Amino acid sequence: MAESTPPIVRIRNLSKGYRRGTQVIPVLTGINVDIDQGEFVALMGPSGSGKSTLLNLIAGIDTADEGSITIGEVEITHLSEGELARWRAGNVGFIFQFYNLIPVLTAFENVELPLLLTPLKRRERREHVEAVLSVVGLADRMEHYPSQLSGGQQQRVAIARAIVTDPEILVADEPTGDLDRASAEEILQLMDRLVHEFGKTVIMVTHDPRAAEKAHLIRHLEKGELSVS
Amino acid sequence: MGIPYSYSFRNLWTRRLTTLLTASGMGLVVFVFAATLMLTEGLQKTLVQTGSPDNVVLLRKAAGSEVQSGVERSQAALLESQPEVAIGADGEPLLAKEVVVLINLKKRVGDKPSNVVIRGVTPTSLKLRPAIRLKEGRMPRSGSAEVIAGESIARRFKGGGLGETIRFGMRDWRVVGVFDAGSTGFSSEIWGDADQLMQAFRRQAYSSIIFRLRDSTAFDSYKARVESDPRLTVEAKRETQYYLDQSEAMSKFLNILGMVLTVVFSIGAVIGATITMYAAVANRVTEIGTLRALGFQRKSILSAFIVEALFLGLCGGGLGLFAASFMQLITISTMNWASFSELAFSFTLNFSIVWKSLLFSAVMGLVGGTLPAFRASRMNIVEALRAT
Numbered sequence: 001m002a003e004s005t006p007p008i009v010r011i012r013n014l015s016k017g018y019r020r021g022t023q024v025i026p027v028l029t030g031i032n033v034d035i036d037q038g039e040f041v042a043l044m045g046p047s048g049s050g051k052s053t054l055l056n057l058i059a060g061i062d063t064a065d066e067g068s069i070t071i072g073e074v075e076i077t078h079l080s081e082g083e084l085a086r087w088r089a090g091n092v093g094f095i096f097q098f099y100n101l102i103p104v105l106t107a108f109e110n111v112e113l114p115l116l117l118t119p120l121k122r123r124e125r126r127e128h129v130e131a132v133l134s135v136v137g138l139a140d141r142m143e144h145y146p147s148q149l150s151g152g153q154q155q156r157v158a159i160a161r162a163i164v165t166d167p168e169i170l171v172a173d174e175p176t177g178d179l180d181r182a183s184a185e186e187i188l189q190l191m192d193r194l195v196h197e198f199g200k201t202v203i204m205v206t207h208d209p210r211a212a213e214k215a216h217l218i219r220h221l222e223k224g225e226l227s228v229s
Numbered sequence: 230m231g232i233p234y235s236y237s238f239r240n241l242w243t244r245r246l247t248t249l250l251t252a253s254g255m256g257l258v259v260f261v262f263a264a265t266l267m268l269t270e271g272l273q274k275t276l277v278q279t280g281s282p283d284n285v286v287l288l289r290k291a292a293g294s295e296v297q298s299g300v301e302r303s304q305a306a307l308l309e310s311q312p313e314v315a316i317g318a319d320g321e322p323l324l325a326k327e328v329v330v331l332i333n334l335k336k337r338v339g340d341k342p343s344n345v346v347i348r349g350v351t352p353t354s355l356k357l358r359p360a361i362r363l364k365e366g367r368m369p370r371s372g373s374a375e376v377i378a379g380e381s382i383a384r385r386f387k388g389g390g391l392g393e394t395i396r397f398g399m400r401d402w403r404v405v406g407v408f409d410a411g412s413t414g415f416s417s418e419i420w421g422d423a424d425q426l427m428q429a430f431r432r433q434a435y436s437s438i439i440f441r442l443r444d445s446t447a448f449d450s451y452k453a454r455v456e457s458d459p460r461l462t463v464e465a466k467r468e469t470q471y472y473l474d475q476s477e478a479m480s481k482f483l484n485i486l487g488m489v490l491t492v493v494f495s496i497g498a499v500i501g502a503t504i505t506m507y508a509a510v511a512n513r514v515t516e517i518g519t520l521r522a523l524g525f526q527r528k529s530i531l532s533a534f535i536v537e538a539l540f541l542g543l544c545g546g547g548l549g550l551f552a553a554s555f556m557q558l559i560t561i562s563t564m565n566w567a568s569f570s571e572l573a574f575s576f577t578l579n580f581s582i583v584w585k586s587l588l589f590s591a592v593m594g595l596v597g598g599t600l601p602a603f604r605a606s607r608m609n610i611v612e613a614l615r616a617t
Contacts, residue, residue, distance in 0.1 A: 061521075085525070085526050088522065090524070096614070100516075100614075102236065102516055104240050104243055105239070109233070113520070116230045116232070116233065117524050161523075
């Protein structure tokens with residue numbers, strides 16, 4: 001009998017609320033979910049359902065009120081702010097709706113940014129950046145600034161930046177939300193390739209049913225509670 | 230490794246108009262700061278260059294300057310015979326008994342009167358100041374009512390030019406020569422025969438005795454001996470020290486004036502830098518959130534914005550220094566309060582002023598950028614990313 005691998009993301013009794021004055025507005029209530037390695041999960045739900053909050057908590061840029069999140073072997077809910085920053089640098093890749101590239105840096109420099117937090121030497125960093133820009137098909141646009149690239153190309157640079165440190169998890173918040181249909185399709189294919197070819201685990205928040213179709217699993221969030229479809 | 234410096238520098242370049250305007254404000258302050266230092270440096274350089282370290286000036290005890298001093302003829306004779314006095318090639322002691330008097334002359338431009346130093350000299354006076362050379366005309370004849378004028382006097386005062394006549398001491402004195410004293414205080418003096426001038430001004434005592442030391446290292450023992458000699462009431466100073474002391478009061482005044490102006494202006498410039506940096510932070514909230522999400526720590530964000538503010542300050546410093554460097558072309562004249570006479574000098578820029586100005590501009594940038602940088606570093610990542 002084959003040994004089953006433990007899930008890469010384990011979330012137990014997770015709750016999160018936002019304080020407005022003296023009132024606490026619950027966003028997530030008692031969430032329990034496991035995500036396996038190499039899975040492509042889409043989080044869907046109406047606005048305000050807490051899907052971005054859940055994504056932020058998994059990515060370690062927000063903190064939970066209750067419950068635990070374990071990524072791999074690390075329970076990130078117990079990490080301090082500095083430890084979380086170091087953990088994010090090595091373990092999570094971010095893909096944003098509006099790409100969030102640094103406008104004054106070239107495509108190469110944008111992709112190199114996460115590597116500046118590693119002990120890699122300049123030459124090694126260059127090799128890594130060139131390799132991932134080739135993967136996303138932008139090896140010839142390394143010296144271009146974001147303003148010189150189309151939306152689809154900018155998102156590909158952002159994906160290259162997300163994978164350059166070889167993290168296990170990629171979190172994507174509406175990655176196709178700002179793109180035309182053709183560019184969105186290219187980005188989704190690229191993300192699918194990252195899952196199948198490179199074994200990445202992708203957790204994507206989306207409103208777009210066509211984007212969600214690419215995922216292995218669609219999870220719906222409604223009123224802070226999770227369901228599977 | 231933190232956020233690369235190119236990030237900070239290129240952001241300044243991207244907002245170049247704002248950068249230029251803010252840096253210009255800071256540049257103005259650095260200009261005032263550097264110009265004040267250059268003025269003080271110019272004054273000190275002029276006065277210190279006036280003296281030679283091997284020369285000793287003897288004045289009456291507690292007299293701050295030659296104008297206030299008086300050395301009796303009997304004391305002068307005693308001082309002339311001291312063994313420390315160097316002997317010239319002609320076998321005569323290299324010692325000059327000089328008399329200094331202030332007269333009032335009108336300037337060529339504006340007709341405004343100003344005090345001018347008349348120095349009664351002996352032939353040895355020139356040997357003691359080898360840097361001085363006659364540029365035009367000839368030396369005054371002994372026993373005649375003739376004088377030579379420093380270049381600055383010849384150029385700026387009525388009657389100071391070659392062949393012109395100046396009236397003082399109830400006599401008319403003809404200018405028979407113009408001397409070049411470089412950028413020293415002697416340029417602002419008129420020299421004549423010491424005996425003639427003493428007669429004209431009814432002086433019984435010399436103002437000062439200047440001599441060359443036979444052995445420069447013997448100064449301290451000479452000073453101790455002369456100043457404790459009960460027959461003498463003189464004080465000995467190296468000539469360089471004497472002129473440095475002359476510049477002290479004015480340097481202090483210029484420094485205080487300059488620093489007060491600089492401090493007042495710098496408050497405005499720092500506020501300008503703070504506003505610029507707050508605007509920079511407000512425009513880059515999403516970038517800050519992104520960098521933090523990628524794993525950069527708060528301190529990396531803090532240092533990136535502080536580096537940006539430092540660059541901004543240094544740009545201002547560069548602009549201010551560039552403008553201030555042109556001040557070297559200007560020579561100004563003012564009253565030297567130690568001698569109550571007119572003194573001409575130039576703004577002088579040196580390496581020490583350059584680094585002090587750049588340091589000052591960097592400090593302004595740092596002070597202006599600290600609060601905005603703290604704000605940037607303390608942003609909540611999720612809220613910053615929502616600002617997209």
